[in-house]
Amino acid sequence: MNDPTEGSVREEVRTWLADNWDPNLSLVDWRNKLADSGWGVPGWPKQWYGRDLHAVLASTVEEEFAAINAVGVARTGIRMLAAATILEHGTDVHKKKFLRRILTGEDTWCQLFSEPGSGSDLAGATTRADYDGEKWIINGQKVWTTSAHHADYGLLLARTDWDLPKHQGLTYFILNMKQPGVDVHQLRQMNGHASFNQVFFTDAQIAPQYQVDEKGAGWKVAMTTLAHERRGAGGLGRANHDSGLTGPIYEEERKEIATVMEPYKWYPQRAGRVDLALPRARETGRIEDANVRQEIAKLLIMSKSAGWTAQRARAAQEQGMPQGPEGSLSKLAASNVARQASRVHTLISGADALLTGSDGAMDGVIAEILVSVPATSIAGGTDEIQRNIIAERVLGMEKEPRFDTGPFKDVPKNVT
Amino acid sequence: MNFEFSEEQNLLREQAGGFLGDHCSTKVVRKILDGEESYDQELWAKVVEMGWTATVIPEEFDGLGLSYLELSVIAEELGRAFAPLPFSSSVYLATEALIAAGSNGQKEEWLPKLAAGSAIGCFAVGEGTGQATPKSLTTSADGNGVSGSKIPVADGDIADFVVVIAACASGDGASAYLVDLNQASVSREKVNTIDPSRSHAKLDFSSASAELLGNEGEGWALLQKIYDRAAVLFAWEQVGGAEAALEMAKEYAMGRFAFGRPIATYQAIKHKLANMYVKNTLAKSNCYYGAWALSTDAAELPIAAATARVAAIQAYYFASKENIQTHGGMGFTWEFDCQFPYRRSKLLSVNIGSEATWQEKLIKAIEEDQAA
Amino acid sequence: MQFTFTGEQHQFRDVVKRFLRDKSPATEVRRLMETDEGFDPVVWKQLSEELALPALPVPEIFGGAGFGFVELSIVMEEMGRSLLCAPYFSSAVLAVSAILNAGTENQKQSLLPQIASGSIRATLAMTESNGRWDASAVELVAQVEKDHFVLRGEKSFVVDGHTADLLIVVARLEGSEGDNGISFCSVDGDAPGIEKTLLRTMDPTRKLARLDFNGVRAQPLGEPGAGFHALNKTLDQAAIALSNEMVGGAQFLMDSAIEYSKIRVQFGRVIGSFQAIKHKCADMLIQLELAKSAAYYAAAAVDAGDSCLPALASMAKSAASDAYMQIAAECIQIHGGIGFTWDQDTHLWFKRAKSSEVFLGDPAYHRELVMQRWEEGI
Structure with missing residues (x-):
């Protein structure tokens, strides 16, 4: 058979969709068809629910799905990171047991990496996995875990050897979240929302076959997961949630997405709501104030420039050019924008910025900006860590001297 | 200007800091932040007992007649403890207004109570969106009293009286009025703010009986x-x-x-x-x-x-x-x-x-x- | 809108960069800044004849090379990086833009070919001693006589005004005020009645002059009294070109600070391994890249005929001005005591940053313009 071309793929998927797409199917039934046919994840290997298609051709398939509003595989949460990690490092047992139910949305996954004592310093994890001759016994605590309260499985990074340097003593596991030794508690943020969980392990168990890759290879495997996260493999994919489409399958998909999105309602506020600066300044009359005008202009310029910088990075990437510095700046730039936005909203609003909830300006949105912005410079790597990364990897500056290269048990660490 | 706090004042600081360390830990603040109570009444009683509310009130009105340096020392320590109290409303604002503009009768009526903590005062200027100006005031007074709304008023939900800045009866400028909050023509409603450890309210006045505080038009x-x-x-x-x-x-x-x-x-x-x-x-x-x-x-x-x-x-x-x-x-x-x-x-x-x-x-x- | 440079544009940049590296090392900048003329005629001839840089923005029908504003901005960025002392900004940017925006076809035909070839150097005289950059601030009066103007008044902060062969002057018709009556005209640099004074400014790398017009005969450029829009467009384009020059200079300073931090040792470590320095550099990089994005986007917007150009120009100008100044200050800080000495080169760029910050209007002025233009809806 000839290599597939854009034309041949387009035709093939069109025909298949014409024969099979049915908005009256249940979500799971339809997605099982996608898994069987390989059209749900055409970039995956043929033997595991895919068609071995190149990324460009895979996006052709996606276009055809979009053209007729056909629902795709489940993409919510971190399931696609789990899948990518399993495809790269997992055994056939893992693939057989987990991949299909990831695609159909029947299983939900969470990522158990960060700990109260190791956020920026992820490899400093102290959650322990001890082998008792038959199974791994897990004890410790994870934090910032999205969706842990309804997850079926977790990707766990745990310490299996305390005598080795910290990166070498970690092992990667798949943990069944629905077991007695796993306790999930919601973690409430200072803005009142609870987007994350804390997960406590007390003699939780993992059968040896759910170790991923070698013992001690945990850091390497975790890097795979994180690389996919940075590439944006997680997230919603093409979402029909506000498309206005009707039909049972769309309802089901909408519900699936709404459940996952619920804890993130405040994220636009976290980013500062630049869009509200001008309308609020007009509404309050503060638009007349010369100082307010200067601060709003600074915000608009910063925010526009950050947008253009992201577009430059994307354009360079599309042209296959090596990534320039513009690609590594978006997170810090977003922090700067959010901080300036918070400043502007404070300047614009007088005492009424204090009022929250239904008493507050714009139903409390303004006050929510003020209490949410501090998260921007922390979540997903603090500004300080971002600056280190930029200075060391982009500008080529020398690294800090290290104090944590010896056996992990001797490294000074947080008492948890 | 050149001053240092005196030995006595530094002693007061130590005493205040120690007291608040014992009685106003962040647990106390959290209790108010999370709960329904507007302020910590137990702590307030102790603060009153220490005489803090009486600090600058003249002795003739049952105050301690101390200076603003002592009050500054107390303020710094209250700030350090994030004290969930109506202290600033009652002491820095309401008490000051009475001392500055009250008639002898008004002083006699309120200052001893403020000193003893048996009355809590508050102060109302803002009316929601935007900075209040004499022209923007919609709260006004006429022969029948004060009418209008004030929001947000710190401690307005629990205070006994409020000093209201309102457009004056003559329609020319603003005046300050003393309004007893325990009357039917005032309604108060707690509002949520960015700092729930300090309570705020919306006050609605409908021809609430009011006394002029200071001269008409000088509010x-x-x-x-x-x-x-x-x-x-x-x-x-x-x-x-x-x-x-x-x-x-x-x-x-x-x-x-x-x-x-x-x-x-x-x-x-x-x-x-x-x-x-x-x-x-x-x-x-x-x-x-x-x-x-x-x-x-x-x-x-x-x-x-x-x-x-x-x-x-x-x-x-x-x-x-x-x-x-x-x-x-x-x-x-x-x-x-x-x-x-x-x-x-x-x-x-x-x-x-x-x-x-x-x-x-x-x-x-x-x-x-x-x-x- | 174009978000990356094409392969040809990259190659073009390399050629310009190599040329400037040879012709405008810091030693040359130091030599030329001490002279009154402020440029080297030999280098001017080379960049005109070998690289045809003055021809770049001039359409082919007027004897130019007909490149876009993006290419012009590439040249400006590289000249900013090397701190070239030459009348390129005055002649190829300010004067050419003014002639293209204001002139008739015939006038373009008669003026542009010589500017494009570099055989004459022109400049634009717009602002006056009030230092304002809006049309309503123009006070120099053009009295209309049959086919020519008679100019009376003064112009100040004229880039290369004391050496230019040709002056493009912004005047106002007698009795007009505000945005009305704005008129462009051209006059020979050595026309009788012009008194030229080289200004002593803090940035000796770019020369500014004061010009007094005592009844000077000048040729109208375009329709007398109808120059308002041409003036605004010229100022917008000039701001964009200058922004690109500024990000080039800022890049040079940031590179030099980072390079220094990688070799300077304190407490047994290179200073670049300390977070205080690292984080300063990371912050410089962000500010620079954001300013570059604004400057590049605005340049591409000129070529695309974007109707938002005025707002984009003001955004670029304020972003680039702030970035250049901030980076210049940090560069001195990272160099420590040596950064404040005469022998170290940083101050040369620092001074250019300062003079560029206020030329065509300071960042606060442009932020106010952004607001006005934004409110109108861009």
């Missing part, structure tokens, strides 16, 4: 005078809070390890703390200047008050946000205490006029000073 001038005085005391509270935020950040940074070292050994953190310290110290110097001007009734008070207020707003906000950043993700959680200084700094940065308002006042005061 706006009185307000400026009260704000100048209160600004110094608020600034001390802010500086106290800023120092608490720095202390919190320092303690955490010295005990928190990342990559095998305490994070305090990283320059990023070290310099953050140093910047907090510099801002706090400068703000505090301005507060000293303000306290001196306030305690001596100096002509420089408007300049000193505005300088202290602006510096304190900036220092507190900076310290409280960098404290969160120093704590990382956990600093943003509900269970950590970083939210107390952050919320309080936001509250105190606008409650008697925003940073921009005070910058404007500062510039005006300097211009007037130079013209004189």
